[in-house]
Amino acid sequence: MSTLLLRLAGPLQAWGDSSRFTRRETRSEPTKSGVLGLIAAAQGRPRTDSIVDLLGLRFGVRIDQPGRILRDFQTAHRSSDGAVMPLSTRFYLADAAFLAGVEGEPELVAGLAESLRRPTFPLYLGRRSCPAPPDLFQGVVADDLVSALSTFRWVASRWHRRRMGSTVRLPIVIDDDGSAPGDRLTARDVPASFAPERREYVWRDVVRLEQLATLPNDLARDDGDDYFTVVASA
Template sequence: MTVPAESGPVLVLRLAGPLQSWWATNTFNRRGTQAEPTKSGVLGMLAAARGLDRGEPLGDLAELRLGVRTDVPGIPLRDYHSVSDYRGLPLPQSGVNAKGDQRPTSPPKYTHLTARTYLQDAVFLAALAGPEAVLVQVERELRAPHFPLALGRRSCPPAQPLVLGLRPGGMERVLATHPWQPSVAARRRAERDRRRRGGYAVAPTVSCAVTLELPDGDDLVDDVPSSFDLRDRRFTSRRVRRDLFEVPVNSEGPPSPPDPPHDPLALLDG
């Protein structure tokens, strides 16, 4: 991997939390997630921080390019739901009649089975590139957001720190050189693996998958929002390049202590 000489400021975000869920092809009863943050999800978070309503244009937020580094992939979680009317009535269907009222299901259906998919304990490093004045404003808005922020869905609040600040050097260089951002559990897993192999507590680098938005990218992704209106959601494409970066591990501070031996009867003592 050769780091280009691209320059310019980059706003770096750490997208981490107990749960994340990023838009995928969804139906009424199936809500999936991509393996990494989408541009529509990240721009939606920026729009919430600015206080934009769903029907409002994104303005200068649409000028920003996005790069995403997967520091911790996370574990998929499938959340199972069943939906019914507490009065015991048949559920309505999505279609409406001439008066605008939802029609009942035919034949009557009393229970809908639905599923939601999330990523557990994932950590991503997002780099936003664009005009410096826009990035400065976005950083200020994220530190004091107008609406609550979420990692793809409202039920997924971000952990702190979210904003890591402006960095010089361009999107690719920042994602290649910024230290690895693991969760506590991920760092402990890495240390345990190294100890089992008889090596150092922490390796000097770790391999991270990266998706870079570039004009000459060799892949197309349909996740650029042109409208967030619930009745008229529209998306366009962007070009991306996928890569694998060897990211430096921040070795400052002592390694995590070894996990204590597990004693299932400890709670019964005394």
């Protein structure tokens, strides 16, 4: 198996899995549907195309910089007649950074990597108002998903790294195959169809790993423990 790694970081990102009508939520970490949609856009797939080959990829996220929830109110006018549309509430993640990985057969992963190096369509972090960073693609490693997320370098922003201690402990959330201890939950973020007239999502099992990724911080502050160390030992 090989694992493709992505740095999902920016001023704003949004990863909704339960949005309804005028209230548009975001999860606290990237969704599988959002990342697979980003990959499909890099490949140039129309929304109506099948994505069955992508659904077998094992997905995981390391929370390198948790960010904060931001709420925004938006208004809009219909272009055809100028009618005022309902006020909507949209939630975003501000100043967050994640290392996302997809694991699959080496040949498939290599093809995805080539598409991400030269994407066909513009890439976004969940919504069109949230462009992907220039260093989105972080490469492919010949390792399984958990090992890749546990050992790859810390991808938080420099200003965030300067605030933290010499060692950081980072949470990892992955597709659950029943082999790793941790907190188990479900998420409805596996895309059955991206077709605009009928988007469909199904459930997946997720595990928040008991073991955190422990990494060095070369821009560490001089005093005290970092946030993740304090939280993990509380």
